[in-house]
Amino acid sequence: MRDTLRIPLEPWPTLAVVAGLALLPAVALAVGQPFYVVFATRVLIYALIATSLNLLIGYVGLVSFGHAAFVGAGAYTVAVLMMAGVGSAWLLWPAAIVVAALLALPIGAISLRTRGVYFIMITLAFAQMVYYLVVSLRVLGSDDGLTLGARPSLGVVALDRDTSFYYVALAILLAALLGMRALLNAPFGRALQGIRDNEIRMEAIGFPTYRLKLLAFVIAGAAAGLGGGLLASLNGLVGPNLLHWPESGVLMIMVILGGTGRLLGGVLGAAALLIAQEALAGQTIHWPLAIGVVLLAVVLFAPRGLSGLIRRGSAGP
């Protein structure tokens, strides 16, 4: 029997891409552009965050317009703990995950009472509340945000070295993608996709749909929190912009651009958007115009996003 929902691993293309990514810092140093290592690290982190949002949008059908709140929660957790003297990433990053998950739990619990467009708007509402709360708190630096003195430490791995940080981010992203694949292939993930396609039927069969959706929402929030913690560690600063609604919007655009409901949709979307910005911003001050035209072209000619272009022949929703 053909298993249509199962996401295959495809070891050879995967290994090729991972090998390519592993060589990237060496190439960047060889061509004398070490700056690109930090840029690539940022792309990897945004890929993680967009992937977490894709879990909600693409696999549960929950269009969250408040994902920046969880990114910000993770980032500010790392910043505050570092200012309090905690320097170990082994403590900081799990703390970012826990705080983001604890924030996602009540927000999800209330937001999941609504559906469709109303869900989009209520998640926005909560994210905006978190934003204004952070802006108003002087301990969190108000409008200016917080500046971290140094990068956290991670045992033997020196995160101060950009290349080391890159490999850590790459390892975390790969682990997250493997984890998400396992989750989606497991009964839990299949139930989520069932809810996306027909929630009432899933309810009728006896699935506790509300609890399953809430669990997915908390998992996605936690992963976004980890992404936020990584961003704070990488950049050495956090600001309220990280929590504001345009950030949530950009994350959503990344997911739609890459392809909703595809395992690599978030990765492709984040990479495409950030690389396009980086490449075009150097050429013209009117680079958003070019991005707009490209996005329009994707909507009109590639309805399934970029991942739909790459794997046109494969089965899937």
Added chain:
Amino acid sequence: MPPTLIAEQLLNGLQLGLMLFLLAAGLTLVFGIMDMINLAHGSLYMVGAYLAAAVTEASGSFLLGIAGAIVGTALVGVALEVALLRRLYRRSHLSQVLATFAVILIANEIVRMIWGSQPILLNMPAALSGPLEVGGFRYPAYRLVVIGAGLAIALLLYLLVTRSRAGMWVRAGASDREMAEVMGVDTRTLFTLVFAIGAALCAVAGALLGPLLAVQVGMGENILILAFVVITIGGIGSIRGALVGALLVGLIDTAGRAFLPFLFRQMFPAVVAAEAGPAVASMLIYMLMAAVLFFRPTGLFPARG
């Protein structure tokens, strides 16, 4: 707190609410009838404000500026609908979000190319620039005109939607599009018409608010979010909901910013009040929306049964 201050803030809230209604009305109809999320609605507001400034500058007449903005923005809206949005009605909400987000980026850059990055000036008519005094109570004359114009247009629109035949088609389309089509409503033309009216209302709001706020690139995005809050509170597709939601948001936001810091100073220590007052004031409308959706998950006046 003196009663004149309260009256002044209530009028400010009414003014904001009416302008939000002009934006939300088009948004909720497009959303309700065409099931289309149009993020570019805020861009039409920006285009309206810029056109009003340009025509006012060229002709020296603010009234001509508003008229030019209405005609020009309605044309831009129709062009947008025919060239692009029409292709998106049957697509998913997410495709619509991506496409209209692209339109925002493009519109912002085109405006930046024509008028530059700096905010441009749109002056109110000199005759209205002073305050009006009624029995010791002074209030800016221009803001009163904005309130009057907003009330008149809101009433006109309300009558158009609830009393006219075209309005009946619009409401029929909003509650059940396919049934309306079967009953002989030409939804294709209706959509274009609704879009043109929505764009014209954006232009009115942009032109009237232009002298009070800055006319600049990106002015549409923040007010777009407010307009979405309004139609969510009101119930998507409902013109009555948009009116109630707009007035609620306008009054609560204005009153919150004006009175909450004052209130908090009475209740809490100064340090707490200084931080909490403005924060809670900014959060109020989002708290309102979350509370409305908590108790009524499809808004106050859901258009679909």
